[in-house]
Amino acid sequence: MIDNLLISDDVVERKFVCDLSKCKGACCEEGDAGAPLESEEPDIILEMYEKIKPYLTKAAIAEIEKKGKYVYNREFGWVTPTLGNDKEICVYGKRDERGIIKCAFEQAYYDGVISWKKPISCHLYPIIIEKSKKGSFDRMNYEPRTKACKPACVQGEKLQVLVYEFLKEPLIRKFGQEFYNALEQAAGLSINPDERRKIAS
Numbered sequence: 368m369i370d371n372l373l374i375s376d377d378v379v380e381r382k383f384v385c386d387l388s389k390c391k392g393a394c395c396e397e398g399d400a401g402a403p404l405e406s407e408e409p410d411i412i413l414e415m416y417e418k419i420k421p422y423l424t425k426a427a428i429a430e431i432e433k434k435g436k437y438v439y440n441r442e443f444g445w446v447t448p449t450l451g452n453d454k455e456i457c458v459y460g461k462r463d464e465r466g467i468i469k470c471a472f473e474q475a476y477y478d479g480v481i482s483w484k485k486p487i488s489c490h491l492y493p494i495i496i497e498k499s500k501k502g503s504f505d506r507m508n509y510e511p512r513t514k515a516c517k518p519a520c521v522q523g524e525k526l527q528v529l530v531y532e533f534l535k536e537p538l539i540r541k542f543g544q545e546f547y548n549a550l551e552q553a554a555g556l557s558i559n560p561d562e563r564r565k566i567a568s
């Protein structure tokens with residue numbers, strides 16, 4: 368437990384490194400809904416939309432004009448819209464020539480067009496933050512996709528990278544450096560990653 372967050376052991380014990388060449392960015396499609404948005408993110412999307420429009424497909428632009436730039440989901444609150452029904456790709460995703468789904472926000476961010484990378488829920492996945500329903504504490508869980516994320520688990524083992532290490536950037540973005548330091552300490556891993564790799568090999 369750090370601050371008001373109950374953290375699953377999996378976050379500090381399991382290993383994970385996304386392998387996009389194998390999964391093709393499957394977490395951007397076929398979910399229960401689009402990407403969940405934090406309370407301030409719908410406004411950020413409105414602000415960024417015209418700048419990221421050139422990164423979208425024609426079908427996505429048409430869908431956004433029909434549904435809106437974000438939609439309300441009973442279970443998840445505000446989420447990004449998806450093409451067609453809820454089983455399809457996020458409207459802000461686009462396949463590249465290798466068939467990998469790329470996020471329009473992230474592409475625009477890397478091109479220096481916008482300063483916001485993407486919704487924090489996408490950035491943190493496969494870590495999921497479950498908000499407390501009764502005001503007690505929030506939960507941080509590790510919930511990779513069973514099939515699509517399997518290569519990432521294999522790659523994580525191979526490279527000896529723990530879930531929280533792989534997600535250092537979004538964890539600091541969301542909770543701050545102090546939280547990350549506390550998480551690192553709580554993990555009991557004073558040993559640096561290079562040393563651990565040596566031991567494991």
Ligand code: SF4
Pocket residue numbers: 384385386387390391392393394395492493511512515516517519
């Ligand atoms: S979280 Fe899973 S599905 Fe998404 S990019 Fe990483 S490995 Fe692929």
